[in-house]
Amino acid sequence: MAGQSDPHLSLFSPSEVEFVAEDEIVEIVPNIRMEALNMICGDFGPFFPQIPSKVPLWLAVALKRRGKCTIRAPEWMTVERLTQVLDAERESPREFQPLPFHYIEISKLLFDQ
Numbered sequence: 404m405a406g407q408s409d410p411h412l413s414l415f416s417p418s419e420v421e422f423v424a425e426d427e428i429v430e431i432v433p434n435i436r437m438e439a440l441n442m443i444c445g446d447f448g449p450f451f452p453q454i455p456s457k458v459p460l461w462l463a464v465a466l467k468r469r470g471k472c473t474i475r476a477p478e479w480m481t482v483e484r485l486t487q488v489l490d491a492e493r494e495s496p497r498e499f500q501p502l503p504f505h506y507i508e509i510s511k512l513l514f515d516q
Contacts, residue, residue, distance in 0.1 A: 423505065424460065424508035424509055424512070425461035426444075427505060428457050428458070428459060429458065429459075429463050429509075430457050430474075430475040431456055431458055431463045431466060431467075431472040431475065432453060432454075432472060433450040433456065433471060433472045434470065434471055435452060435471055436449075436450065436451055436452060437449060437471070442462075447459075460509065460512060474516070477509070479503060479506070480513070488500040488502065
């Protein structure tokens, strides 16, 4: 974690790392019907109410801010999975359990909503 907190050990600033993390794919549940969105990075949609769709985190956050969807927590962020990770780390204190590379940035973006 030193690279994330010590600016001298990281090649990227915290905002740049967050920008890269926003490309992670998450699942949303739209509240409204919407035609496909044609973006430079790809096409997303069409979206239908209550039908889950996978989109990049940046798009999910933008749609949620506009009240057009809810974001489902990633599988690794569920209480059950985090409890398993915590228990495994308590059993083997010399080993960290695997989590997504940008788990801190993804968590921050999802919790700041």
